[in-house]
Amino acid sequence: MTNLTATRPPATPVPDKRRAAPKRRPRTRFTSEHRTILSPHQLNSRWGRRIYWLVLVSTVLVFTAVFVFPLYWMVTGAMKTGEEFARIPPTYVPSRFSLDGYRQAWELMNLDRFLLNTLQYAFGAWAFALAFDVGAAYALSKLRPLFGNVILLAMLATLMIPPTVILLPAYLTIKDVPIVRLDLLNTPWAIWLPAVANGFNIFLLKRFFDAIPTELIEAAQLDGASPLRILRSIVLPVSRPILGVVSIFTVVNVWRDFAWPLLVLQDPEKMTISVGIASLRANMPQTTMTAALVIASIPTIVVFFLFQRHIMAGLTAGGLKG
Amino acid sequence: MTVLQSRPGGRRTGRRRPGLAVRRNLTAYGFLSGALICFAFFSWYPMVREFILSFQKNNFVDPPVWVGLDNFRTVIQDPAFKSAWLNTAMFTLLALVCGYLVPFVIALVLNELRHARGYLRFVVYLPVMLPPAVSVLLFKWFYDPGPGLFNQILGLAQLPALSWLDSKDTALISLVIVSTWMNLGSGTLIYLAALQTVPGELYEAAELDGAGVLRRIWHVTIPQTRLILLVMLLLQVIATMQVFVEPYLLTGGGPEDATISVVYLMYQYAFNYGNFGGGSALGLMLMLVLVVFSAAYLRLSRDNT
Numbered sequence: 001m002t003n004l005t006a007t008r009p010p011a012t013p014v015p016d017k018r019r020a021a022p023k024r025r026p027r028t029r030f031t032s033e034h035r036t037i038l039s040p041h042q043l044n045s046r047w048g049r050r051i052y053w054l055v056l057v058s059t060v061l062v063f064t065a066v067f068v069f070p071l072y073w074m075v076t077g078a079m080k081t082g083e084e085f086a087r088i089p090p091t092y093v094p095s096r097f098s099l100d101g102y103r104q105a106w107e108l109m110n111l112d113r114f115l116l117n118t119l120q121y122a123f124g125a126w127a128f129a130l131a132f133d134v135g136a137a138y139a140l141s142k143l144r145p146l147f148g149n150v151i152l153l154a155m156l157a158t159l160m161i162p163p164t165v166i167l168l169p170a171y172l173t174i175k176d177v178p179i180v181r182l183d184l185l186n187t188p189w190a191i192w193l194p195a196v197a198n199g200f201n202i203f204l205l206k207r208f209f210d211a212i213p214t215e216l217i218e219a220a221q222l223d224g225a226s227p228l229r230i231l232r233s234i235v236l237p238v239s240r241p242i243l244g245v246v247s248i249f250t251v252v253n254v255w256r257d258f259a260w261p262l263l264v265l266q267d268p269e270k271m272t273i274s275v276g277i278a279s280l281r282a283n284m285p286q287t288t289m290t291a292a293l294v295i296a297s298i299p300t301i302v303v304f305f306l307f308q309r310h311i312m313a314g315l316t317a318g319g320l321k322g
Numbered sequence: 323m324t325v326l327q328s329r330p331g332g333r334r335t336g337r338r339r340p341g342l343a344v345r346r347n348l349t350a351y352g353f354l355s356g357a358l359i360c361f362a363f364f365s366w367y368p369m370v371r372e373f374i375l376s377f378q379k380n381n382f383v384d385p386p387v388w389v390g391l392d393n394f395r396t397v398i399q400d401p402a403f404k405s406a407w408l409n410t411a412m413f414t415l416l417a418l419v420c421g422y423l424v425p426f427v428i429a430l431v432l433n434e435l436r437h438a439r440g441y442l443r444f445v446v447y448l449p450v451m452l453p454p455a456v457s458v459l460l461f462k463w464f465y466d467p468g469p470g471l472f473n474q475i476l477g478l479a480q481l482p483a484l485s486w487l488d489s490k491d492t493a494l495i496s497l498v499i500v501s502t503w504m505n506l507g508s509g510t511l512i513y514l515a516a517l518q519t520v521p522g523e524l525y526e527a528a529e530l531d532g533a534g535v536l537r538r539i540w541h542v543t544i545p546q547t548r549l550i551l552l553v554m555l556l557l558q559v560i561a562t563m564q565v566f567v568e569p570y571l572l573t574g575g576g577p578e579d580a581t582i583s584v585v586y587l588m589y590q591y592a593f594n595y596g597n598f599g600g601g602s603a604l605g606l607m608l609m610l611v612l613v614v615f616s617a618a619y620l621r622l623s624r625d626n627t
Contacts (some may be wrong), residue, residue: 005489035522036433037538039529043436052436059431060438064383066503068447073471074460086469089477132356145350151358158365160616164564164585166600168592169371170364177363196360227349256453258567259585263593274455278571286463293460304451308444312511 056145076101078096078291085287105291109284113269113274115299121272122254122259124188125162125195129250132196137205138231142217152206159199164259171263190264191254201246207233208242244310248303252311359539372609375602382598393599397591404581406587406604410563412494413501413583417562420502421509422555428506429513430539443514447507457504458571462487465496465572487573490580497568497581505561509554516550517543520574556619560612584608 029077042048077085078101079094139145140152163170174184174194183319184190212235220230236243254272269280273296281289304311351358376393380386397403432442449457464471465486473483486496524542533541544551566585569575573583575590584604591601 006409036517037430037525037543038434039526055431056435056437059435059442061627063442063445067448070460070464070471070503071448073464088469088474090469090471090474097539098507128356128360132360135353136357139350139353141344143350145347145354150349151354154366155357155361156620158361158369159607159620160613161369162560162612162616164566165367165605165612166365166372167585168588168605169368169375171370171592172598173363174370176489178367193360194364196357197363199364199365203422204356227353231353243599258453258455259570259589262570274453278455278459281459281462281571286466289459290463291457297456300451300453301448304447314517 002119023195033255051170061270074290075294077226078105078287079292080287082285087215098106101291105284105288105295108288109280109292110268110276111273111292111295114271114273115295117265117270117276118255118274118299119197121188121191122251124192125254126247126250128192129198130247133198133201133205133246134231136233137202137209138227138250140202141206141209142212142214142230142235143227149203152202155199155202157199158197159203163194167263170260174264186206186267186270191261193249194260195254198250201250202247204242205239212238241310241313244307245313248307248310252300252303330429369612372602372606375598376606377599379599381596389599393597393603394577396597397600397603400587400600402575402582402587403604406582406584409494409580409582410565410584413498413565414559414562416495416498417501418497418555418558421505421562422558424502425506425509426513426551428510429517432510432514433517443511449504450507452504454504454567455571457566458500461496461500461503462572488577490577493573493577493581497565497572501562501565501568501574509558512550512554516547520546553619553622556615556622560615560619561616563608563612572613 027039043052047153079090079097079099080101081096084091084095109313136155140148174190176182177184184193199203216234217230218233225233256274257272258274258278262278265271268276268279277289277292277296282290284292376388377388377390379392380387419578426435428446430441430445435442452460466489467483467485470486472486475485484492487493524546525538528538528542564585565583566589569581569583569586570589573581575586585608586602587610588604591597591604
C-alpha cells in the first residue's frame with residue numbers, strides 16, 4: 001500500500017519531512033498507521049492540537065458519565081441502607097462499604113437458583129446448537145445431499161422472520177409438541193431445542209465450511225476416512241474461529257433473552273436470572289433489587305472480558321464488512 | 323497450502339454407482355437430522371401455525387373453528403391497536419434518530435482519536451453486555467420521580483423535575499433513552515470497523531482538492547460506508563419494531579396506552595385475554611411488515627459478501 005503519510009508503528013518517530021512544523025517543544029507527534037479524515041498534518045498544527053485534546057478530554061468525560069456512571073450508581077446504590085438510598089440530595093459515595101445488600105439479595109431472591117438455571121440453559125443450548133448446526137452445515141456444504149439446497153434455503157428463510165413474531169405459535173408448540181405430544185414448558189428443552197433452529201448459525205458455519213478446499217476433503221476420502229472422521233480431523237480444527245463466534249453468540253443470546261423464557265419458564269424454580277429478577281420487582285425493596293441487578297450483570301461482563309476479541313469479531317461477521 | 327491437483331475429467335465416475343449415492347445421502351441426512359428436527363418443530367411449523375391460528379377461534383379445549391377474518395376484525399377494532407402501531411412506529415423513528423445517527427457520529431470521533439481508544443471502545447460496549455432486563459430495570463430506578471437519578475440531576479441543574487414514565491408526554495421518549503443507551507455500543511463498533519476499511523488515499527486526494535472536514539465526510543466517508551449504513555438502518559428498524567422488554571418492564575403499556583407496542587399487545591391478547599387468535603393475527607401483521615425489511619436486509623448483505 002502506498003500511503004504517503006502513514007508510517008508503520010515506529011520504534012522511533014519518523015520525521016515529517018514535508019513541512020516545517022511549529023517546533024516549539026519536541027512533543028510526541030501525531031502519526032497514524034491508517035490515515036483518517038484528519039491528516040496528521042492538521043492534527044500537528046497548533047490549533048489542531050488544542051482542538052484534538054479538547055475533543056479527547058470531553059469525549060472521555062462524557063463517555064465515562066454516560067456509560068460508566070450509571071453502573072457506578074448501581075454498584076454503590078446496592079451498598080446504601082434504605083434510608084440513605086432514598087435521601088435527597090443523594091450521597092455520591094455510600095456512607096459504608098458493606099456487602100450486606102448483596103448478601104440480602106442473594107438470600108431473599110433465590111439468585112443462586114436463577115443463576116444455576118441460566119447457566120444450565122446457556123450451556124445446554126451451546127452444546128446442542130454446536131452439535132446440530134455444525135452437523136447440518138457440514139452436510140449442506142460438503143456432503144451435499146439430495147434437496148440440500150432446498151433445505152438450506154428454508155433454513156436461511158427463517159432469518160427473515162424474527163422469533164418475536166412467532167412467539168405465540170412457538171409457545172403453543174412447546175406446550176404441546178406435535179406428533180410426540182410432549183409438554184416441554186418449564187423444562188430446559190424449551191430453551192435448548194429452539195436455540196438450534198438458528199438460521200444465522202447455519203449461515204455463518206456453512207459459509208466458513210464452503211471456503212475449506214474440496215481437494216483436502218477428497219484426499220481424505222481417498223485415504224478412506226469416513227465423513228465423521230473428516231469432520232473431526234479436517235473441518236473442525238480449521239474452523240475454530242467461527243466455532244468461537246457461534247458459541248459466544250449462542251451463550252450470550254440465551255443469557256440476554258427475555259421474552260421467550262418469560263413465556264416458557266414461568267415456574268419460579270425454573271426461571272432465568274433476567275426473568276426471575278423481573279418477576280420479583282414489585283415485592284423487593286429497591287436496594288435489594290439493585291444488588292440483584294449487579295449480580296445478574298457480573299457473568300456477562302466476565303464473559304465479555306474473557307472473549308472480547310471473539311465478540312468484536314462476531315459483531316462484524318455475517319457479511320457486515322464495509 | 324498444499325492442495326492436491328484435481329485430475330481433469332473422470333474424477334466423479336466412481337460416484338455413479340447407486341449404492342454409494344444412497345449411502346452418501348443417508349450419511350448427510352444423518353448429520354442434518356438434529357437441526358432439521360429443531361427447525362421443523364420450532365421454526366417452520368410455528369410459522370405455518372401462525373397463519374392457521376389467526377384464522378381460527380381456539381380455546382384449546384373444544385375443537386378449533388375457522389372464523390375467517392374475525393380475529394383481524396377484533397384486533398383492528400381494539401382502540402389499543404392504533405396506539406400500538408403508532409407507538410411502535412414512533413418508537414422506531416425516535417430510536418433511529420438517536421440510535422442510528424449517534425453511533426455513527428461517535429464512531430467518526432473515535433476513529434480520529436489517537437489516545438484512550440481501548441478505554442472508549444470498552445466503555446461504549448459495556449451496556450451492551452448487560453442483560454437487557456437489567457438495563458431496563460436499572461433505568462426504571464433512575465426514572466423514579468422521587469430519589470431517581472435523573473430528577474436529581476435535573477435538580478442540580480436547577481431544572482424542573484419530570485415525571486418520566488408516569489406522564490403520557492415523556493413515557494415513550496423515556497423508553498427510547500433506555501433502548502438507545504443499551505444498544506448504542508454494537509452499532510458504534512460496527513461503524514468503527516467499517517471506517518477503518520476506508521482507504522486513506524481517498525482522504526488525501528480529497529484534501530488535496532481542498533475539501534474541508536465536513537466535505538471529506540460527505541464525499542468520502544459516507545459513500546465508502548454506504549452499504550453498511552443501509553444494512554444497519556434496516557437491522558435497526560427490524561430490531562426496534564419488535565420492542566417488548568421496555569414497555570413490559572417499565573410501563574406496562576401505560577399511561578393510557580402511551581407506550582403499548584405491537585408485540586406487547588400481542589402478548590396481552592394471548593396471556594391476559596386468553597385470545598391466541600387475536601394475538602396471532604397481530605403477530606402475522608407484524609411478520610408481513612418485517613419480512614419486507616428483512617428481505618431487503620438479506621439482499622443487501624448478500625450483495626456485500
